[in-house]
Every structure is written in C-alpha cells, then in structure tokens.
Amino acid sequence: LYHLELQHTLERKSYRDHLTGIGNRRKFDKELAEAFENYTRYEHPFALVIIDIDHFKDLNDKYGHLAGDKALMKLSETVSKRVRKTDYFCRIGGDEFVVLLKESDDDNIQQFISDVKHRIQENEFLSDKDVSITTGYSIMSEKIENKDELFELADQNLYQNKKEH
Secondary structure, three states: OHHHHHHHHHHHHHOEOOOOOOEOHHHHHHHHHHHHHHHHHHOOOEEEEEEEEOOHHHHHHHHOHHHHHHHHHHHHHHHHOOOOOOOEEEEEEOOEEEEEEEOOOHHHHHHHHHHHHHHHHHOOOEOOEOOOEEEEEEEOOOOOOOHHHHHHHHHHHHHHHHHHO
16 A cells, blocks of 8 residues: 555656646646547647746846746746646746647637736736746647647747747
8 A cells, every 4th residue: 555655646746847846748748648639539629838938048147046946936826827727737848838728719828828928927026027928829720630740830839929029
C-alpha cells in the first residue's frame, strides 16, 4: 500500500511544474494527445493558446531571477483563475504557457485572450514593473493532420503577433 501511494505521489509530481504548481510540458503533451483523439473520434472542438511573457529575459536581467519567478507565479495564478474546469493550463518551459480551451470557437478564444490580458494589465505583478504578454492560438479543424501541426500553427501565430507588438 505504501509503495502504491508513493507511486501515485511521484506520478502527480512528475506532471507539475515545480515553480508554479500548474501542469508541465509532460502533462500538456498527454492532454493535447487526448484532446486530439477526442476531436478525431467525436469532433469535440478545442483550441490551443500559447501565452508568452514579453521581454522576460530583460525582466530577469534588470530585476533578478526572483522577480522573474514572481512574475511567472503571478501570471500562473492570474490565468488559473480564468480557465474553466474543462480547460487545461500549463507551463511548457521558461516564460511560455499553454491553454487547451475545450469546446471553444473563435469568439470564446478572443474573449479568453482579451480577459487574460485585461487581468494582467490590472494586476501589479512586480510593484512598479509592468508585465505584458503576447498570445498565439490555433483552432483544431479537419485540415490539421496532427497535434504537432496544431502547436506549430499557434506558435507561428504567436511570433507573428510578437512582430506586430
């Protein structure tokens, strides 16, 4: 029994980001595969939103890594309050986060992004230091052949938005 409990504890920890407490890349890969399978089998719509903190390296360089960590934790807390129970939110590395918005269309996604950006602008992350984000997203459709293509489309959208930012 002890070994079984230990195994479950280790498994839960292996899916969590150590800093923010939200899911990590490993868990995201699993959730994305499940969402892709549900779309393929049952046509349940979903979207993938990538969130990136703007000028994060500059923030770390100017104010230190503890300030950067604080920004990551505050962003995680802010977005976590906005996602629905059916959605999935995680940190995939560095200053990049991903949200799987299930049963969502373009209007839902735009509203989600607008709301998150507004909450971040309202929130004082680091007293006098402004933190902003850029997002990119893609919506699952029959034109998309695999989950990697879906992620790549969202990533391309993110970088296009960064250029315009």
